[in-house]
Amino acid sequence: MSPTPLEGKVALVTGGARGIGAGIAEVLARAGAQIAIGDLIGGDHSAYRLADRDELDQTLERLGRVGAETFSTHLDVAKGDSCNAAVAAAVDRFGRLDILVNNAGIVRSGSVEDLDERDWDQMFAVNAKGLFLMSRAALPALKESEGAIVNIASVAGLQGHANMSAYCGSKFAAIGITQSLAQEFARHGIRVNAVCPGFLATAMWLDHLLPPSDTDESEEERAARFETMMNKMVPLGRPQTLDDIGDAVLQLATAPNITGIALPVAGGAVMR
Amino acid sequence: MSKPNRRSLDGKVALVSAAGRGIGRAIAIGLAEAGASVALNSYGDETTESTAEAVRAVGSDALPLPGDITDPDTILSTVDRTLAHFGRIDILVNNVGAGPKEMPEREAHALGPVAALWDALYDQNLRAAMLMTEAVVPKMVEQGHGKIVQVSSIAGRTSLSDRMLKMFTHPAYGAMKAALCHYTTTLAETLGPRGINVNAVCPGIVWTDSWKANAEGAVASQPQWKGLDARAWFDGIGRGDYPEIFDRTPLRRDQTVEDVADAVVFLASEAARNITGQSLMVDGGMVKL
Numbered sequence: 003m004s005p006t007p008l009e010g011k012v013a014l015v016t017g018g019a020r021g022i023g024a025g026i027a028e029v030l031a032r033a034g035a036q037i038a039i040g041d042l043i044g045g046d047h048s049a050y051r052l053a054d055r056d057e058l059d060q061t062l063e064r065l066g067r068v069g070a071e072t073f074s075t076h077l078d079v080a081k082g083d084s085c086n087a088a089v090a091a092a093v094d095r096f097g098r099l100d101i102l103v104n105n106a107g108i109v110r111s112g113s114v115e116d117l118d119e120r121d122w123d124q125m126f127a128v129n130a131k132g133l134f135l136m137s138r139a140a141l142p143a144l145k146e147s148e149g150a151i152v153n154i155a156s157v158a159g160l161q162g163h164a165n166m167s168a169y170c171g172s173k174f175a176a177i178g179i180t181q182s183l184a185q186e187f188a189r190h191g192i193r194v195n196a197v198c199p200g201f202l203a204t205a206m207w208l209d210h211l212l213p214p215s216d217t218d219e220s221e222e223e224r225a226a227r228f229e230t231m232m233n234k235m236v237p238l239g240r241p242q243t244l245d246d247i248g249d250a251v252l253q254l255a256t257a258p259n260i261t262g263i264a265l266p267v268a269g270g271a272v273m274r
Numbered sequence: 275m276s277k278p279n280r281r282s283l284d285g286k287v288a289l290v291s292a293a294g295r296g297i298g299r300a301i302a303i304g305l306a307e308a309g310a311s312v313a314l315n316s317y318g319d320e321t322t323e324s325t326a327e328a329v330r331a332v333g334s335d336a337l338p339l340p341g342d343i344t345d346p347d348t349i350l351s352t353v354d355r356t357l358a359h360f361g362r363i364d365i366l367v368n369n370v371g372a373g374p375k376e377m378p379e380r381e382a383h384a385l386g387p388v389a390a391l392w393d394a395l396y397d398q399n400l401r402a403a404m405l406m407t408e409a410v411v412p413k414m415v416e417q418g419h420g421k422i423v424q425v426s427s428i429a430g431r432t433s434l435s436d437r438m439l440k441m442f443t444h445p446a447y448g449a450m451k452a453a454l455c456h457y458t459t460t461l462a463e464t465l466g467p468r469g470i471n472v473n474a475v476c477p478g479i480v481w482t483d484s485w486k487a488n489a490e491g492a493v494a495s496q497p498q499w500k501g502l503d504a505r506a507w508f509d510g511i512g513r514g515d516y517p518e519i520f521d522r523t524p525l526r527r528d529q530t531v532e533d534v535a536d537a538v539v540f541l542a543s544e545a546a547r548n549i550t551g552q553s554l555m556v557d558g559g560m561v562k563l
Contacts, residue, residue, distance in 0.1 A: 005279055032277065184559050188524030193559075200548070237466025242548045249280055249545035257536060259478070259529040261559035266552060270466045273459040273551030274563060 006034030007256050011147075012096040014038040014089065016079050016136060017106030019053035021204045022154060024061040025244025026103055026251050031070035033252055035101065038092035040077030042106070051205070071096070079106045079132030080124075085139040099143035101255045104133045105154040109210045111165045122168045129172035133179045137194075141187070148191035150255045153180050154247070155196040155264055157272045166211075177264045184262030193261040195254040199247050200268025201232040237270035280545040284309035288365035288542065289356050291343045291406060294321025296482035297425065297531050298369035299328065304535030305542065306334035310365060313337040313356040315348075317375075335360075343370050344402040353409045362417055365542045366410045368403035369425040371454075372484065373447065392446045399450035404457060411461075415468050421542045422465075424458050424474040425534070426553060427451040431476055432561045437519045442488045451476075455553045462551030471550040473541045478557025479512050479520070479528045481505070512558070524559035 013030045017023040018039035027037050039061065042052055058074060065072045073095045077088040093099050108128045110121040133153055144151065158166060159173030177196055184194040201207065203225060212228050219227070233239050250267045254260060266272045283305060293302040294316025302314045306329040314329065314336065316322045322340040329336035337359050341348040356363055374394030380386035403424055414420030429443060430451025439445060455474050462472040479485065489504035499507055511520055512528030537556050540546050555561050 005281075181562055185524045185562075188526065188559055191525070193525070237463050238469075238471070238548060238550055239467055240548070245280065246545075246548040250549065253537075253540045253545065257533065257556070259525060259527070259533040259558045260537070260554075260556055261525055262562060263555050264563075265549070265554065267546075267548050269548045270462050270550040273462060274553065 008101070008252075009034035011100040012036045012038065012092070012098050013101035013103060013255075014040060014092050014099055014140070015103040015105055016040045016077060016132070017053075018103075019043060019058035019061055019074075021053075021206065022199060022202065022244060022247050023103070023105040024064075026105060026154075026248045027061065027065055028068060029245060029248025029252055030101065030103075030255070031065045031068040036071040036096050037065050037073070038095065039072070039074040040079075040088040040092075040106075041074070042078050043076060051209075077106070079104070079136055080127035082135045082139070085135040089136070089139040089143065093143050098147055099140055100147045100149040102136060102140045102144065102149070102151045103154065103251060104136050104151065106132055107154065107156075107206075109169050109206050111169065111210055113165050114167060117168055125168045125172045126175065129169070130175035130179065133176055137183055141192075144187075144192045145190045150192065151183065151187075151194040152251045152254050153194070153196040154251075155180065155198045157198050157200045157266055157268045159196070159198055159264065160266065160272045160274065180264060181262050188261060193254075193257075195261060196264040197247060197250045197254065198264050198266040198268065198272070200242050200266065200271045201228075201236060202242050202244070202247070203228060235271050236268065240269060242267055242269060280547075281540065281543045282309050283365070283539070283543060286310040286364040286542075287313070287356070287360040287362055288367065289313045289315075289352070289363050289410065290367040290369060291315045291352075291402070292317075292369040292371070293325050294318060296484075297477060297480060297534050299325045300531035300535040301367055301369060301425075301538050303328050303332065304532070304539045305365065305367075306332045306336070308539050308543065309334070311335035311337075311360060313339055313352070313360065313363075315339045315341060315343050315352050317342060343406065344397050346405055349402070349405050349409050353406075353413075357413065363410055363413055364417075364419070365421045365423070366407065366414075367423045367425065367538055367542070368406055370402040370406070371399040371425065371427075371451070373444070374398060391444065395444060395446040395450050399447065400453050400457070403454055407461065411465065411470070414470050415465075418469050420465075420470040422461065422470065422472040423538050423541050424454050424472075425538075426454045426458075426474040426476045428476050428478045428555065428557050428561050430455050431553065431555065431563065435519055435521070441492065441519065458553060459551045466550055471541070471546065473546070473550060474553040475534055475537045475541065476553050476555045476557065476561070477529060477534045478523065478555070478560050480531055480534065481508060481528060482531070521560060523557065527558060529556055529558055
C-alpha cells in the first residue's frame, strides 16, 4: 500500500473534535485524505462533557500540520436534519465524500435500577440511530464515490457487561446496523464495516466506564487502576492507542473486498 | 511528517508456507513489498524459485526452501534454515492447506474410506499449520515478539451448500479450517503476554489453481455449463449466478489474492499491534458473524 492511499479522497468523521475521532482523523489525514469533522461543539448534553471549541481548534490545527485540508461543522447525529446539513456542507466544501466514519458516541453506565430513562434514549439516539441517519445522509455522495463507511462500535457491542445494559445494547445495535447496511449498500459498491475499540485511556473510559472507586482518588491513581484492570482483561497486556484505532479504520476503508465485519482492536479482550 | 509508517515491514523476517502459487505467492510478494525479507516454502523446486524471484524483484531478500511442509522433518529443517540464514523469525504465515494430495492408507473396516479422507484433510490443513507454529513459537518467545497469521477459509466460519460440498469441497476441510480459527484464539490468549499476536484471515472465493480446477470440472461435467470458459464460469460464482452452489456475495465479485495478501500484511504489521485472536473475513461480505 502506498503511504498515502487516500490522496484525493475526502473523509467525514463524526465526533472528530477530540479523542478517538480526532485520532482517526489524523491517521486518515496522514494517508492523504481531506478531512471534514462534524461535532456537537458546545451543545447542552445533560451530565456529559462535550468537546469544546478549543479541543476542536487544536485538532484542526494538528490535521493542518499533517497537510490535510480541513473543514468542520456543527453536527448532532441524533437529528436527521443536522446530519443532512453536515453532509451537504462537507460535500459542498470538498466536492465529494469517500469515507464516512461514524465515531460519535456517548456512554453512561449504571444499574438497571439507577440508569435514567433519558440516558437510555440518548445513548440509543447517538450510538445507534446516529449511524442510520448519517449513513442515509451520506448515501448519495457515497454512491458516487463507491466509498466506504466505518462505524466505531465497541467490544461492548460483542459482549454484555453488568451495569452497561444501555451502552452495550446500543453498541450491539451498531454492529447489527453495520451488517444490514453492508448487505443493503453492497450493490452500490459501498462497503460498511465496524471497528470495535477496547481499552483506551480516553475521557470515556476514565470518567465513565471504569467502575467507581470506594475512596477519593487522584487522577494518577485512577489511571493506574485503569492500567491494572486493563492488564487483567487484555492478553496483550497494553492499552490500545488512537493510532491503533485509526490504522484499523484506514485498513477497512481501503480494503476492496471486506464488508460487514466488526473488527475488535482490543488486545485480544474479545476474540471472534 | 516524521511519524513512522506503521504498515512498513522494513527489516522484518517472514516465513511463508505454500508460497509457490496463488494466495501464498501473493502473500510472500505483499510482505516483500512492505519491506520484509521472506523465507518461503512450497512443494516444488520450480514454484518456490519462481516466488523467490518475484520477492527479489521488489528488492527484498528471499530464501527459497522447497519441500513437503506437511512432513515434520521438513518443518524443522525449514525453521532451522530460516534461522541459520536470517537469525530470527518475526512473522509466520501458515498458508499450507488444501484438499488431500495423497490419501493415507485405509483401515479395513466400513468407515475406512471416510476416516482416510478426514485424516488426509487433517494432515494437510490443521496438523501442518499446528506443527509449524509449534516449531516457530519458542523462537518468538525468546525474541519477545512475533506475528503469526493462519490462512483459514470461509469454509471454517460457515456452512456451505450441499452442491458446493458434493462438487468442490468436503465437510472435513471446513472442520479443519474452523479448528484453525479456534487454535488461533487459544494461541492468542496464551502468547499475548509474551508479546506475540496470532490472527487468521478467511479468504472467500479466490481464483487460484484449486478454483481453476473446480471451474474446469464444472464446465466439463455439467450439461448446463458445457462449452463455457472456466474463468467466465468462475466469475459467475462471485456474482452469485449459481445460488444453488454458493450464497450470493453481497459485493458480487470474487476476491483476489492481493486482497488476502493485504489483510495478512496489515495483521503482520505494527498497524495491527493491538489486534489478536481475530479471524478476519476477506470474502466480500458473504459470512455474517
